[in-house]
Amino acid sequence: MDPAVSVGKFSAEVAQWDAVAAEHAKRGIFICEARFPKIYAVFTAPQLQPALVLFGVELDFTNYDLWPPSLTFINPFTRSPEKPAVHFLRPRLNANVGENPFESALAEHAGAQPFLCMKGIREYHMHPAHTGDPWLQYRGTEIGTLGFILDKVHEFGVSRIQKIQWTINPQIAGVEMRLN
């Protein structure tokens, strides 16, 4: 795909996001850097007191939108790949009474970074389990756009967090005795 086309689509989506960035900030979503083909976004939890920085994501729009964006969870400070320390939950389809109505939206395989198992994410469509659900049938729809992806990351990973529990284990490292 002509990179100029990808750059144009990338820039248009970033501009759409920026136009309502203040509304996204109220939900705790901040795009820290958007320079083709990468976008770095940080997710926070403003509903908590004190508000917390939860995790970051790196989106790669290379060859967009012939390819869907790639999503990698990162440490929001160092930008190194990192498994997020929160649960990503989405409604379970056709859940029976008594069953957990939610399921994890993260796919985890030994030795590999977890990825968001969702339509519109490159890692989902490239996974052998989803060869029957090709990206091109969603290309040009809302699925896979910047706004869609960041909204779903927020919905699955942030919106259901209501409180944080702290566990403190005090330990005595030693006792100093003074003999007079």
Added chain:
Amino acid sequence: MTTNQIDLNIIVNGKPFTVEANINEPLKAVIPKALVAAGQQGRQNEDWQLKLNGNALPLDAKIKDLGLTSGITLFLTLEAGDLG
């Protein structure tokens, strides 16, 4: 505009649209208006949800009962049920 009419800012796919709504209508009545404005008519209205500050709102509730006032911003997004 009558006193029952308010303007809602609805963000669809990252773009903001202003939709006129009657406060006595259920919230779901604004979905087709927003989708027409956004040119997103490929899916059923039932596939969408409206969120305020990240929380999904009950679509069958009347707008006035939800306390929504003119100028408030809502996010219209696809339901997550069939996304993976």
